[in-house]
Amino acid sequence: MNLFEILRFAVRGVTANKLRSALTTLGILIGVGAVILLVAVGNGSAKQITDRIAALGTNTLTVQSTSRGGASSTAITVETAEALRDPVLAPDVRSVSPVVSASATITYQGADHSVQQFVGTYPTYFGASNTPVGTGTAFTEEDVAQGRRVLVIGRTVAEELFPGVEPVGAEVTVGGSLFTVVGVLEEKSSSSGFQDANDVAIAPLTAVQQTLTGYGPVSSVVVEAAGSDRVDEAQAQIATILDQRLKVSTTGSGNGSNPNSSPYRIQNASQLLETQSETADTFTVLLGAVAGISLLVGGIGITNIMLVTVTERTREIGIRKALGAPRRVILTQFLAEATMLSLTGGGLGVAAALIGSRFTVVGVKPVIVPSSIALALGVSVAIGLFFGSVPASRAAGLRPIDALRYE
């Protein structure tokens, strides 16, 4: 009896009891699908966290002054910031954008909106802080040099002040001065829970200093490193320059080891990313454990239905043996049946998971992990094959009369 004949027997065996076959397939489908989708959701939420942090810009450093009230010798000014742009001492710095910020109210045709962050800076800030302009244009170096009163607003500001109106070209009033809106920022995903990242307005540094903040020290300096792998070098270089300019004695007096004694602080986005990635990893491990448990439960389900299926057919195996079926033929038939059911169920489970991953699940866009497909499919099919063929092997090894009498 050749293999093709046995396979035909197996097909007939599978189709003989359609409901049972369908339920077995469904059990495997759910087991495989659930595991893949669960891991995908875990992976998706981890990726979401990483993306949010990456949106902040991974190769930027933020320099802030720590001195309060500020002795003029340790304050960070525009001049200090300009000194950081030094191709010799700081070759790994791509751009330096001094930032002054204030809170201000923007008024347009009677409507007013109190903007959370009114930022004055250089055009390089848009690239460094990863806030691209959506419609319109950013301001230029020349605008900064001339102190032109132009303004790029965030999406929230645009919606508040210009409902249904094109904001670019409009004239708004900020602190009594007239600004022209030249661009609207692209929508940005909210990076921190409390602050609306889209409630922002950006203008040339000089214009903001003229109208709002005056020519004092800057709030911070955003430094962009030449690449995300050059961040640590850039940080060291600007620290050296700042130490020189602000006359910080590295030997310190008594409490030199205390970082608070330094008049400035450098924040590194990649450090933040690292911390957050660890959190995300923990999350993935947790979901992986949940997925593992579902795989176990799914496996027990498959085991159960396979055992029942084969046990129920012990009598049939007895009949086949009485008619002269060799043990090998019976085994091959049951193994082929188990393979068909497991592979069909597993394949449909993968398909279901792939379709399911196209939808957003509890606010998370699932991202399929390829290894989870292999694992879920492998484990389910292996369990299906094992528990489909082992009881069949046991039954095929019985004397025909014992298999026939089996209840």
Next chain:
Amino acid sequence: MIGPLGNGADDRSTGSGHPPVLDVRELTKVYGEGEAAVHALRGVNLVVERGDYVAIMGSSGSGKSTLMNIVGCLDVPTSGRYLLDGVDVSRLNDRQLALVRNRLIGFVFQAFNLIPRTSALANVELPLAYAGVPAAERRRRALAALDMVGLAGRAGHEPNQLSGGQQQRVAVARALVTEPALVLADEPTGNLDSRSTADMLTIFDELNAAGRTIVLITHEPEVGSRARRLIKLFDGQISADVRQDGPAGAGGADRMLDQPTATMERIP
């Protein structure tokens, strides 16, 4: 490894060159062990020649089903020798036993034992499939066997669409389709009404007339009376072995003239 396969043409000649189809010597079967041991068979000797029609009768627990299962290679004896068509079955391995069940024996069960949810034709084809017969020939032979039991029109029906009598006729067709040396029937009419029983017995008569060797177990005297040879089992031993001139004898009576029409044999 296996002796010549029986086929219809050979069965016609009950010549002296052939070994008996069935040669059972001092067969015993014990279930359980020690105190709880049940002796189902206590030394049975039985020789069945080619073309014979034997009915085995006996009360419940007389060991007739046990004997039948051993003869049909479904079970193994505790001790004793069993030659089927001259081959010592106890020496065969699992694969060879499968071959013996497939080629030499056709078994009809009391409970029909058709494969559920599988058409009558596919059920009858099954032993041929295990024998490796090509699909086209398998189909032809299975249809011929179904035609012989009068069920050619029901080839596509599944067991649950057939009456008990029809199911048993499918089972008989399945037992015959490989043209076995020996047809065994374990209470084939036990679950059938009187009309189906009559149909079934007619089929067995025809089979025997065509030269097929038949051994059947029955409770019913009218079934036993149709056979040429009636064996009675009592407590695991043969208590009577009578050759009788039943209706089945009419077809092949001329062949039996050289043998005594009735013999009595008592096992001590």
